[in-house]
Amino acid sequence: MAKSTPSVDALLFDVFGTVVDWRSSIIAELTEFGRARGLEADWAKFTDAWRGLYQPSMEEVRSGRRAWTILDVLHRESLDTLLAQHGFGGLGEADRVHLTQVWHRLRSWPDVVAGLTRLKTKFIIGTLSNGNVGLLTRLGKNVGLPWDVVLGAETARAYKPLPEAYRAAARLLNVEPARVMLVAAHNGDLAAAAREGLQTAFIPRPTEYGPHQKVDFKAEGDWTYVAGDFGKLADQLGCA
């Protein structure tokens, strides 16, 4: 699958969907929270609606209509909107903070920790995520992700797929974009990275959106690598 390319110094990973199974993690936590508080809702639908507000909220920032705002704040605003819509407007500040931070407590896909541990022996491994630094740091720590460095939208002050999000990551590592590889479960993210000269690896996560998954079942571009999971990527990249 590998084409003739420069050797890679750093593998940077999309996080939501590629590294962590945000949907099932959040449904499980919201369901438990609702049961404990006696709040009834279709928590799967609530979770999908929360994620549904993700792109529109970032688009306000990408477009320049809104000043730079970190994802924790966008998540909180979207949560507040949904709580009001569901008649849960009476929930207090501590609960809202706790629920917003569910994005710091997501579970990883089963292959992730072992795969990253192998990849780390040969490459710098880090994030290239729209999550803010605090979110990614706490998530990595909660899950036990052995990142060498935490990069992304906040260190670039640009949300993916804006070109600066990818360029800034390579610049902060002091390498040419061609010596960085984005690993992602999303063809659109990889296409944007490839346009900036990064190498690309596609890892399918066909259950990310549960029964609503419509795209990203397979590679739709000429990516540098395509692998079934992080362990198989480590095999292809010659990691012990």
Add this chain to the structure above:
Amino acid sequence: MAKSTPSVDALLFDVFGTVVDWRSSIIAELTEFGRARGLEADWAKFTDAWRGLYQPSMEEVRSGRRAWTILDVLHRESLDTLLAQHGFGGLGEADRVHLTQVWHRLRSWPDVVAGLTRLKTKFIIGTLSNGNVGLLTRLGKNVGLPWDVVLGAETARAYKPLPEAYRAAARLLNVEPARVMLVAAHNGDLAAAAREGLQTAFIPRPTEYGPHQKVDFKAEGDWTYVAGDFGKLADQLGCA
């Protein structure tokens, strides 16, 4: 030693001197390089002179006389100056890149890796260094430092001891400065951190400057913690 203070979320570490023994590491590598190339010099003096240009080179940036410039570039310029002064102006580009990157290959003090590993079980641990992100990432990887996050002058775009260097680190972690503790072997760095509201821990490194050490043998401020090494700090902070 602990005063009544808020609980801490993150321990951020000064790196050069506090985590790594830059002086003996660089003397050893330069001595070996000189022997291999037949270049004669007092490499200890060369190393001290290189470090001697560190503060003046950053001061050009701090003062605003020079646009933001990362430490790898400052190190390289200082190296070029010293090579010329020593009559080694004929050294080629590859050698200069290799020598500049000696700052990516420094050895840690003996207590560091075990101490950080314990501290990491209870706190976010990361850098708060004037090194650039690429330098700190590679140094951490070479030494096996288990950082959760890499922060410092470059993510703040301000060199310590400017206030923004400390403020930006807390902001990127989404916590109040009082919930961050700077761990450093330098009283001046701790004083600047304390002025921005960070907690402080002093770890003496009395051989950092070898026979030329003149300051920082002991705590000179009312620091939150004072400990003999990272292991003793972990003891004081109640880490298993």
